[in-house]
Amino acid sequence: MSDRDIVITRTFAAPRQRVFEAHTDPGLLRRWFGPHGWRLVVCEIDLRPGGTWHYVLRGPAGEEMALGGTYLEIDPPDRLVMTERNPDCHARAAHESVITIALTGDTHLTHTATFPTPEIRDAVAGSGMARGVGEGFDRLARTLERPMDWKIEMIPVPVTDVDRAKDFYANKLAFPVDVDHEAGDFRFVQVTPPGSGCSIGFGRGTSEMTPGDLKGVQIVVEDVQRARDELVGRGVDATPVYHFENGEQVDGPGDRWNSFVGFSDPDGNRWVLQERPAGDPAGD
Numbered sequence: 046m047s048d049r050d051i052v053i054t055r056t057f058a059a060p061r062q063r064v065f066e067a068h069t070d071p072g073l074l075r076r077w078f079g080p081h082g083w084r085l086v087v088c089e090i091d092l093r094p095g096g097t098w099h100y101v102l103r104g105p106a107g108e109e110m111a112l113g114g115t116y117l118e119i120d121p122p123d124r125l126v127m128t129e130r131n132p133d134c135h136a137r138a139a140h141e142s143v144i145t146i147a148l149t150g151d152t153h154l155t156h157t158a159t160f161p162t163p164e165i166r167d168a169v170a171g172s173g174m175a176r177g178v179g180e181g182f183d184r185l186a187r188t189l190e191r192p193m194d195w196k197i198e199m200i201p202v203p204v205t206d207v208d209r210a211k212d213f214y215a216n217k218l219a220f221p222v223d224v225d226h227e228a229g230d231f232r233f234v235q236v237t238p239p240g241s242g243c244s245i246g247f248g249r250g251t252s253e254m255t256p257g258d259l260k261g262v263q264i265v266v267e268d269v270q271r272a273r274d275e276l277v278g279r280g281v282d283a284t285p286v287y288h289f290e291n292g293e294q295v296d297g298p299g300d301r302w303n304s305f306v307g308f309s310d311p312d313g314n315r316w317v318l319q320e321r322p323a324g325d326p327a328g329d
């Protein structure tokens with residue numbers, strides 16, 4: 046270690062590959078990167094030597110901090126080297142540092158930040174940078190305690206008429222059709238809402254529920270009023286925008302995460318749209 050370095054070490058109860066991915070996968074980075082109370086609202090990664098990265102952190106009071114740089118070395122699962130710029134930190138706004146992440150053993154992480162001069166290093170050390178990185182590693186440790194991701198792949202929807210349901214979901218809602226497979230008395234249709242990681246499946250012999258039993262599954266949209274306008278324009282009977290106050294449904298939009306629109310398919314299966322503005326991350 047030189048007089049231009051700040052070194053932070055941590056041991057994680059996870060394979061090196063998993064810890065390396067936690068520094069390079071946007072989905073994982075959003076779950077832990079940043080001090081307590083801060084969220085990674087922008088995470089853009091071009092993971093290759095010479096590729097760039099750009100993060101924006103948002104604090105509990107709405108303040109924002111940008112970070113960015115260029116990847117210099119990528120050697121999974123052992124080593125990641127990149128430059129870093131932090132224009133929102135007065136201690137190093139005009140300077141670029143080099144971040145080296147070395148992973149060894151089972152799994153020991155060494156995070157080394159190298160600055161242009163000892164004076165800049167001392168100024169950054171006094172700014173609380175090490176505390177922020179350490180709190181991020183606390184969040185990473187909690188994230189890595191979860192051994193695997195659980196992702197909902199498909200929601201079965203009970204329907205009476207498969208072709209009528211397909212017309213509704215594929216044509217009126219404009220959900221692309223992934224599968225339409227028929228074999229004897231069995232038929233399975235799978236559609237996926239644009240941008241969703243979860244599909245909707247229906248058909249003959251695919252669900253033990255009674256048509257119309259599915260109620261209240263929520264779909265997240267960036268702009269619930271725009272989504273409603275699109276539904277109505279396609280002939281879907283959608284409710285006006287509403288929200289909740291003290292457990293009671295009230296007409297009109299609400300505050301953050303509290304604006305909804307409801308609609309039903311031809312069998313009476315009930316869906317709810319919830320507004321989640323662009324860049325607004327899920328809860329920690």
